[in-house]
Amino acid sequence: MTEKKVFIVDGARTPFLKARTEPGPFSASDLAVACGKRLLMRQPFPASALDEVIVGCVIPAADETNIARLVALRLGCGKHVPAYTVQRNCASGLQAVASAAEQITLGRAHLVLAGGTEAMSRAPIQWNTAMVGWLGKMLRSRNPLDRLRTLAGFRPSNLKPVYSLLLGLTDPLVKLSMGQTAEVLAHRFGISRESQDVYALQSHRRLAAAFDAGNMQSEVETLYETNERYYSEDTGLRRDTDLEQLAKLNPVFDRKYGLVTSGNSSQITDGAAVLLLASDEAVQRHALPVIGEWVDHEWAGVDPSQMGLGPVHACARLLTRRQLKMKDLQQLELNEAFAAQVLACQAAWDSAHYAREELKLDAPLGAMEPERLNPEGGAIANGHPVGASGARLVLHLLRALNRQGGGQGVATLCIGGGQGGAMLLRAAGANA
Numbered sequence: 001m002t003e004k005k006v007f008i009v010d011g012a013r014t015p016f017l018k019a020r021t022e023p024g025p026f027s028a029s030d031l032a033v034a035c036g037k038r039l040l041m042r043q044p045f046p047a048s049a050l051d052e053v054i055v056g057c058v059i060p061a062a063d064e065t066n067i068a069r070l071v072a073l074r075l076g077c078g079k080h081v082p083a084y085t086v087q088r089n090c091a092s093g094l095q096a097v098a099s100a101a102e103q104i105t106l107g108r109a110h111l112v113l114a115g116g117t118e119a120m121s122r123a124p125i126q127w128n129t130a131m132v133g134w135l136g137k138m139l140r141s142r143n144p145l146d147r148l149r150t151l152a153g154f155r156p157s158n159l160k161p162v163y164s165l166l167l168g169l170t171d172p173l174v175k176l177s178m179g180q181t182a183e184v185l186a187h188r189f190g191i192s193r194e195s196q197d198v199y200a201l202q203s204h205r206r207l208a209a210a211f212d213a214g215n216m217q218s219e220v221e222t223l224y225e226t227n228e229r230y231y232s233e234d235t236g237l238r239r240d241t242d243l244e245q246l247a248k249l250n251p252v253f254d255r256k257y258g259l260v261t262s263g264n265s266s267q268i269t270d271g272a273a274v275l276l277l278a279s280d281e282a283v284q285r286h287a288l289p290v291i292g293e294w295v296d297h298e299w300a301g302v303d304p305s306q307m308g309l310g311p312v313h314a315c316a317r318l319l320t321r322r323q324l325k326m327k328d329l330q331q332l333e334l335n336e337a338f339a340a341q342v343l344a345c346q347a348a349w350d351s352a353h354y355a356r357e358e359l360k361l362d363a364p365l366g367a368m369e370p371e372r373l374n375p376e377g378g379a380i381a382n383g384h385p386v387g388a389s390g391a392r393l394v395l396h397l398l399r400a401l402n403r404q405g406g407g408q409g410v411a412t413l414c415i416g417g418g419q420g421g422a423m424l425l426r427a428a429g430a431n432a
Contacts, residue, residue, distance in 0.1 A: 006294040011395035012039040013273035016383040018236035019121035024270040031272035032117035051109035053083035056092025056116030057387040091421040094390025101294040110282040115274030118385035123165035131158040174305045179253035182338035189347045193259040196339035197246040200264040207377025234382035236267040264339040269383025273391035292398040297423040308341030310420020311412040312348040330407030332368045333397040336378035401427030
C-alpha cells in the first residue's frame with residue numbers, strides 16, 4: 001500500500017502561563033478549546049468534518065478524563081467525531097501529531113485535529129497512603145465504638161500531602177527527579193554552571209526578540225479571562241534577567257554540589273497547542289493552504305538516569321534512515337528541558353566516541369549550528385507544559401521555516417522515563 005502524504009494546514013497555541021503559588025485560571029480543556037476554536041474558525045469546513053481529534057495530556061483533571069473527547073465536544077465537532085488522549089510524558093503532544101500522521105498516511109483519515117494541553121498548576125495534591133487507609137477504616141466502622149478506636153489511630157502525619165506533580169517528575173525506577181538527571185548529564189559532559197546560565201539568558205533574549213519582531217503572532221492566540229484580564233505573551237519570559245541575576249540562584253536538585261537552578265531549567269507551565277493535519281485529498285477538496293508537510297518521525301529509549309539524551313538517539317535514527325546530517329537541516333527545535341540537557345545533546349551529537357559507542361555510527365551527526373538551534377528561544381523562556389510542548393515545537397518550527405523561505409527541520413525532545421522523540425518536517429515556503 002502506497003503511503004499518502006500528510007500536510008500540516010494550520011496551527012495555534014495559547015500563551016504559556018507560568019505556574020505561580022495557586023492553581024491557574026484555566027483548566028487543561030479550557031486551554032485546548034481556546035486555541036482550537038481560533039484554529040477551526042479559520043477553516044472553510046465545519047468542525048464536524050474532522051475525522052478524529054487526538055490530544056496529548058499527562059495530568060488531566062479527574063473531571064476531564066479522556067480530555068480529547070471533552071475538547072472535541074466543546075469545539076463543536078459533534079457526537080460522531082471520535083477522540084482519544086495519548087500520554088508519552090513530555091512528548092505527549094508530539095505523539096498526538098505522530099498518531100494523526102500515521103492515520104492519514106494509512107488512508108484511514110483525511111482531517112485530524114492533534115496537539116496537546118496541560119494545566120500543570122492544577123496538578124492534584126493527594127492524601128498519603130496512611131490517610132487513605134485510615135479513611136477506609138472509618139468508612140468500614142459499623143458502630144460508635146469502632147469509630148472511636150479508628151479515630152484513636154489517627155496520626156498528624158496522616159495529613160502530610162502528596163504532590164502528584166513532584167511524583168510525576170521523578171523516575172520511579174532510578175529514583176531521580178528530572179532535574180537530577182540533568183545534573184548527571186552536566187557531570188558526564190563537563191558542562192559548567194556559567195555555560196548553562198549563558199544558554200538560559202540566550203533563550204530569554206531570543207524569545208523576547210521574536211515577540212518584539214512580531215514573529216509569534218502567527219502562532220500565539222490571545223487568551224482571555226472572564227475578569228477582562230488577557231495574555232498575549234508567554235508569562236515566563238524574563239526580559240530583565242541577566243547573568244548576574246542568574247548566577248545568584250541556588251541549585252535546586254543538588255543543593256550542595258549541583259549546577260542546575262530554576263533559572264537554567266524549564267518552567268512549570270499551563271498551555272496548549274493544536275495543529276490541523278490533512279491528506280492531499282482533503283487539501284484539494286477544501287482548497288486548503290498548508291504550512292508544511294510531515295515527513296517522518298522516530299522514537300528511542302535511553303537510560304532513565306540520563307533521559308535528556310533521548311533526542312540524540314531519536315534524531316540519530318531518524319536522520320540516518322533519511323540519509324541526513326545535522327548540516328542538512330535549516331533549523332532544529334530541541335525542547336529546553338534544562339540548559340544542561342540541551343548542551344549535553346549538542347556535545348553527544350558532535351562526539352565521535354558517542355557516535356561509535358552509543359549510537360553505533362561510523363561518524364557523528366555533528367552538533368547543530370548554534371544560530372539554527374532554537375533561534376527564537378525555548379522552554380527555559382516560554383515554559384514546558386508537558387502535554388503541549390511537542391505540538392508547540394512542530395508549530396513553531398514550521399512557522400519559523402516559512403519565514404525563512406522554506407526548508408526542512410526537526411522537532412525533538414527528551415521524555416521522562418528515558419526516551420526521545422523526533423519529527424522531520426518540511427515547510428511549504430515563504431508564502432505559507
